[in-house]
Amino acid sequence: MIPSAIDASIDVRWHGRGGQGVVLLSQIAGTAAFLGGRHVQVFPEFGVERRGAPVRAFLRLSNHPIRIRCAIVRPHVIVVLDPMLLAQAETCAGAGPETILVFNSRGGRWVVPPGLRAAFRVDATAIARRHGLGTPTTPIVNTAMAGAFARAAGYVSMEDVARAIARIIPAKPAENTLAAQEAFEETAECR
Amino acid sequence: MPRRELLTGNEAVAHAVALADAKVIGIYPITPQTTIIEKICDLAAKKVFQPRIIHVESEHSAMATVIAASYTGVRAFTATSAQGLALMHELLHWAGGGRLPVVLANVNRAMAPGWSIWTDQNDSLSQRDTGWMQFYCESAQEVLDSLLLAFRVSERVMIPSMVVLDAFVLSHTSEPVEMPDAETVAEFLPEYRAPFRLDVEKPCSFGALLRPQHYQEIRVQLQDAMEAAVAEIEASDELWKKLTGRGWGVVAGYRTEDADILFVTSATVASTARAVADRLREEGIKVGVVKVRVFRPFPFAAIRRALAGRRLAVVFDRNISYGHHGIFAQEIKSALYGVSGAPPLACFVGGLGGRDVTRETIETTLRSALAKSNGRLFAWI
Numbered sequence: 331m332i333p334s335a336i337d338a339s340i341d342v343r344w345h346g347r348g349g350q351g352v353v354l355l356s357q358i359a360g361t362a363a364f365l366g367g368r369h370v371q372v373f374p375e376f377g378v379e380r381r382g383a384p385v386r387a388f389l390r391l392s393n394h395p396i397r398i399r400c401a402i403v404r405p406h407v408i409v410v411l412d413p414m415l416l417a418q419a420e421t422c423a424g425a426g427p428e429t430i431l432v433f434n435s436r437g438g439r440w441v442v443p444p445g446l447r448a449a450f451r452v453d454a455t456a457i458a459r460r461h462g463l464g465t466p467t468t469p470i471v472n473t474a475m476a477g478a479f480a481r482a483a484g485y486v487s488m489e490d491v492a493r494a495i496a497r498i499i500p501a502k503p504a505e506n507t508l509a510a511q512e513a514f515e516e517t518a519e520c521r
Numbered sequence: 522m523p524r525r526e527l528l529t530g531n532e533a534v535a536h537a538v539a540l541a542d543a544k545v546i547g548i549y550p551i552t553p554q555t556t557i558i559e560k561i562c563d564l565a566a567k568k569v570f571q572p573r574i575i576h577v578e579s580e581h582s583a584m585a586t587v588i589a590a591s592y593t594g595v596r597a598f599t600a601t602s603a604q605g606l607a608l609m610h611e612l613l614h615w616a617g618g619g620r621l622p623v624v625l626a627n628v629n630r631a632m633a634p635g636w637s638i639w640t641d642q643n644d645s646l647s648q649r650d651t652g653w654m655q656f657y658c659e660s661a662q663e664v665l666d667s668l669l670l671a672f673r674v675s676e677r678v679m680i681p682s683m684v685v686l687d688a689f690v691l692s693h694t695s696e697p698v699e700m701p702d703a704e705t706v707a708e709f710l711p712e713y714r715a716p717f718r719l720d721v722e723k724p725c726s727f728g729a730l731l732r733p734q735h736y737q738e739i740r741v742q743l744q745d746a747m748e749a750a751v752a753e754i755e756a757s758d759e760l761w762k763k764l765t766g767r768g769w770g771v772v773a774g775y776r777t778e779d780a781d782i783l784f785v786t787s788a789t790v791a792s793t794a795r796a797v798a799d800r801l802r803e804e805g806i807k808v809g810v811v812k813v814r815v816f817r818p819f820p821f822a823a824i825r826r827a828l829a830g831r832r833l834a835v836v837f838d839r840n841i842s843y844g845h846h847g848i849f850a851q852e853i854k855s856a857l858y859g860v861s862g863a864p865p866l867a868c869f870v871g872g873l874g875g876r877d878v879t880r881e882t883i884e885t886t887l888r889s890a891l892a893k894s895n896g897r898l899f900a901w902i
Binding site for chain 2: 336357360362370372378396397398399
């Protein structure tokens with residue numbers, strides 16, 4: 331549920347590495363929410379981007395025009411594209427009992443910080459490889475993570491994610507949409 | 522129904538320039554402006570409009586290009602930031618003094634050194650005395666609307682305009698924007714008909730030597746035109762409101778009717794400040810917000826109307842004039858000089874070089890001003 335108060339938005343923070351398409355992912359999710367009738371505000375980290383370095387992007391979504399124009403420090407949803415980033419304290423900074431974590435991992439061991447509302451996992455890397463997105467060594471997982479976000483957080487529908495992908499992803503639209511759809515189906519809560 | 526799109530502030534600039542059908546665009550990249558010219562080139566490649574785009578080797582040349590284009594009687598546009606705007610400085614005087622209705626988008630970026638790509642207003646405010654109008658925006662919608670208004674007003678008063686938006690917080694932030702249709706734009710912004718232009722059939726000279734008995738006369742004309750521009754901006758804003766339902770004013774008040782304390786600021790900070798005002802009112806503190814949208818010509822009358830009779834005005838500047846203090850605060854003081862009921866001013870400077878201005882920043886500013894409302898006049902936050 332998106333809260334009804336004027337300045338109460340749902341705040342999402344996206345974490346990945348330069349070159350993974352984190353900023354584009356925030357735009358897919360923002361566009362999906364916009365197409366779903368929400369007011370949205372999407373912005374990248376205000377910095378200098380470097381390939382391989384940790385990169386963040388942000389999304390606010392609300393039922394009202396968004397007046398707050400500053401960084402997101404207490405996110406309701408944190409989405410992580412690279413499981414290695416989970417080991418860094420900054421990735422879950424500001425998380426609390428209202429926060430949902432959605433992360434990409436093939437399984438095995440992972441460390442989810444305690445005290446979150448919920449954590450969801452999906453093997454977006456395998457899904458992206460399956461659909462030939464990126465290269466086998468550097469798969470592009472952003473569209474799969476858009477599907478995972480839709481499933482785990484529930485603020486956008488899979489249909490709107492597909493429409494957003496069709497609108498803003500220039501390459502392999504069918505494969506990207508399938509990746510999002512499969513991630514939507516495979517995303518599961520960690521217990 | 523007008524269509525709505527998700528646009529960054531910079532994309533809103535580009536779409537506005539296309540809607541205005543600018544004929545000549547001088548381009549030179551600089552972060553955080555670059556995505557404006559990228560989007561313009563994209564729209565031109567898709568034949569949304571067909572400007573002559575001229576790649577040049579510096580911002581100085583970009584401004585020279587649009588000045589020359591404007592002298593031939595066509596609508597011209599360019600965009601820049603920070604050091605790029607500073608490099609244009611000499612030619613900004615040339616456009617202002619030459620009475621050319623050029624429009625420039627400046628994405629506010631802090632001046633180096635130290636090197637910064639993040640927002641503050643010292644770049645554009647350093648161009649205060651070049652004879653340009655300046656509009657400060659808080660949303661992508663206001664950016665789009667202001668660009669169209671800038672072209673219209675500039676061409677009516679023959680003074681160039683600078684439309685200013687915060688680096689990243691606005692330039693790279695996507696939000697819903699209502700796109701006016703072509704008919705609405707055509708009604709608001711008719712084709713530019715230059716009152717004078719470079720024409721080989723009717724030769725005349727521009728920018729020629731003016732002896733002491735004449736130079737001041739054209740400066741009097743520029744000052745008169747600048748003063749008259751306030752009413753022109755207000756009238757054009759009214760027309761836009763009639764056409765689209767959106768008006769922005771020269772000064773925009775929020776919950777000011779019964780306010781004891783006014784938070785006076787510009788650009789995106791004003792947006793966040795309204796949320797803070799609502800919150801403080803829940804505690805019984807009667808706060809209102811005044812956004813100063815037009816900096817040149819300075820809206821003296823509107824400022825006096827908004828501020829006179831209040832208990833306290835707290836001015837928040839994202840800029841500084843070293844050795845004085847915040848630049849909007851200086852102007853507001855000068856507007857209030859000798860006005861009966863002028864409130865005491867508490868002047869704050871913060872958010873320089875992209876330091877985030879959060880709800881907490883604004884709340885702290887207001888609370889500390891209230892705690893010493895008859896105390897210090899100036900403080901950093």
